Amino acid sequence: MFRIKVPRFWRYREFRYRLSAWKCIHCGEIHFFKPLVCRRCRYREFSEVTLPYTGKLLAYTIVRSPPAGFEEYAPYIIGLIELEDGTRIVSQLADVDPEELKIGMKMEATFKRIREDGVDKIIAYGYKFRPAIQ
Amino acid sequence: MSRVYVAGVGLTKVDEHWKTSLEQLVTEASLKALDDAGLESVDAIYVGSMLSEILQEQGHLGAVLAEELGLSGIPAMSVEAATASGAASIYVGAREIESGRAKAVLVAGVDKMSDGMAEEVTSALMVGEKQEYTGFIGATFYSLNALIYSLYMKRYDVSQEKIALFPVLCHEHSVGVEHAQYPFKIKLETVMNSPYIAEPLRRFETTAIADGAAALILVGEEFASKLKSPKTELVIEAATDYVTPFQREDPLWFPALQLATTKALERAKISRNEVGIIEIFDATSIMAVISLESSGFASRGEAWRLLENGELSLSGSLPCNTFGGLKARGHPAGATGVYQVAELHLQLTNRAKKNQVDRAITGMAQTLGGLASTAFVTILKKVM
Numbered sequence: 099m100f101r102i103k104v105p106r107f108w109r110y111r112e113f114r115y116r117l118s119a120w121k122c123i124h125c126g127e128i129h130f131f132k133p134l135v136c137r138r139c140r141y142r143e144f145s146e147v148t149l150p151y152t153g154k155l156l157a158y159t160i161v162r163s164p165p166a167g168f169e170e171y172a173p174y175i176i177g178l179i180e181l182e183d184g185t186r187i188v189s190q191l192a193d194v195d196p197e198e199l200k201i202g203m204k205m206e207a208t209f210k211r212i213r214e215d216g217v218d219k220i221i222a223y224g225y226k227f228r229p230a231i232q
Numbered sequence: 233m234s235r236v237y238v239a240g241v242g243l244t245k246v247d248e249h250w251k252t253s254l255e256q257l258v259t260e261a262s263l264k265a266l267d268d269a270g271l272e273s274v275d276a277i278y279v280g281s282m283l284s285e286i287l288q289e290q291g292h293l294g295a296v297l298a299e300e301l302g303l304s305g306i307p308a309m310s311v312e313a314a315t316a317s318g319a320a321s322i323y324v325g326a327r328e329i330e331s332g333r334a335k336a337v338l339v340a341g342v343d344k345m346s347d348g349m350a351e352e353v354t355s356a357l358m359v360g361e362k363q364e365y366t367g368f369i370g371a372t373f374y375s376l377n378a379l380i381y382s383l384y385m386k387r388y389d390v391s392q393e394k395i396a397l398f399p400v401l402c403h404e405h406s407v408g409v410e411h412a413q414y415p416f417k418i419k420l421e422t423v424m425n426s427p428y429i430a431e432p433l434r435r436f437e438t439t440a441i442a443d444g445a446a447a448l449i450l451v452g453e454e455f456a457s458k459l460k461s462p463k464t465e466l467v468i469e470a471a472t473d474y475v476t477p478f479q480r481e482d483p484l485w486f487p488a489l490q491l492a493t494t495k496a497l498e499r500a501k502i503s504r505n506e507v508g509i510i511e512i513f514d515a516t517s518i519m520a521v522i523s524l525e526s527s528g529f530a531s532r533g534e535a536w537r538l539l540e541n542g543e544l545s546l547s548g549s550l551p552c553n554t555f556g557g558l559k560a561r562g563h564p565a566g567a568t569g570v571y572q573v574a575e576l577h578l579q580l581t582n583r584a585k586k587n588q589v590d591r592a593i594t595g596m597a598q599t600l601g602g603l604a605s606t607a608f609v610t611i612l613k614k615v616m
Binding site: 110114130131137156157158159160161162163164165166167168169171174176177178186187188189190201212213222224226 | 349350351352354355358364365366367368369370371372374375376378379380382383386427428429430431432433474476478479483
């Protein structure tokens with residue numbers, strides 16, 4: 099089970115809260131969490147970038163058999179989104195019923211509660227995508 | 233470099249073993265393998281397990297198994313590569329034989345999923361993915377498979393009925409298999425009417441809670457000529473890839489499997505069309521299809537044709553998952569890779585009973601960790 103401990107959660111907040119990521123200066127590969135070495139070209143310098151908040155829906159599914167800690171949220175939708183810059187991101191989808199989803203539709207990032215965990219009831223927040231509001 | 237031979241195999245039935253512990257399962261399989269080889273002891277033990285540290289909270293399986301076998305004193309340790317952990321233990325054992333440092337090695341795989349609740353098992357099976365990324369948002373292994381499945385059907389314009397034939401084939405092959413978890417036939421309608429686990433992926437296109445252990449005795453040239461047991465020659469290669477398939481250039485392709493297959497064929501000095509039996513890693517139907525394509529046994533988007541033409545049946549040109557594969561023999565995670573190779577060994581030593589494939593002299597087993605972030609390819613050859 100994915101345990102939410104404060105330091106473990108806090109250290110990844112830039113990506114989860116703001117889609118802040120790391121771009122390899124040499125080959126342009128996007129890394130969601132700060133790497134030491136680029137997985138693609140092995141270069142060691144990166145610039146901090148904010149990923150586009152919009153993109154299109156490539157595929158989606160509904161989690162009906164959830165992992166421990168997610169029981170009370172199931173069923174929930176998991177989607178694959180291709181952001182404007184071509185980066186593919188896996189995300190929960192929010193504010194939408196599955197019947198309203200169409201492959202190729204425009205999606206936008208939103209800031210949501212992911213779940214509560216542990217005896218201290220720590221609340222984890224992060225990005226979710228929803229159909230873009232025109 | 234010494235050649236590597238399989239000189240003994242041991243299997244437990246894949247089942248929900250309520251009365252039996254993880255330790256008992258792996259000990260039973262290991263003793264059977266030692267007895268099959270006619271050996272009392274070995275130079276080293278490697279155990280593959282994906283879930284024991286999570287579900288049983290039992291690590292240190294090397295020392296645990298050595299003690300259970302009355303072999304404390306010899307070097308023993310566990311090896312982990314998610315669902316490919318069993319194949320990883322074979323890899324390490326085979327390399328030790330090749331190096332000449334060991335004459336005989338016991339390699340085993342074990343997992344016992346029935347000790348966890350459904351949600352705990354679903355969580356445990358996510359340790360092979362990136363926890364801080366997909367794990368954090370509750371994207372299960374099956375949900376990632378489902379995304380790939382949707383992309384595949386759209387790109388290649390293939391209907392689900394074509395892909396869902398894979399579990400039907402597996403169940404045909406498991407009928408009457410003593411060690412199979414589900415030894416009965418199912419119809420395509422049964423698969424297509426089973427509930428969604430993560431649409432489009434249906435329950436019967438995935439595997440279930442399973443307990444099981446399998447073991448092999450690997451020996452070098454020196455021992456191979458002394459032991460009377462039936463033997464096959466083994467070659468194993470491996471490769472890795474990014475853990476999240478959507479970071480890869482093409483999520484509908486398993487480059488690690490392609491690479492490991494090429495390396496294994498090269499080292500075994502055979503071509504694809506000389507492979508007489510193939511054991512595919514069908515953790516889901518869609519993984520089976522992409523595996524057949526990535527390893528070069530089918531063209532992109534066309535693996536379903538092999539199924540439809542009957543080429544993967546026991547009497548076909550490339551008999552596939554001859555004891556039921558992951559779907560019907562069962563998929564006890566870290567044990568699966570060892571089951572696959574043990575089954576090839578039974579085939580090539582003419583001990584496959586009613587599932588015996590005629591004329592095969594070479595077999596290939598593909599074992600994947602996660603969504604092919606790790607790939608092991610084992611080739612077994614009949615010893616003439």
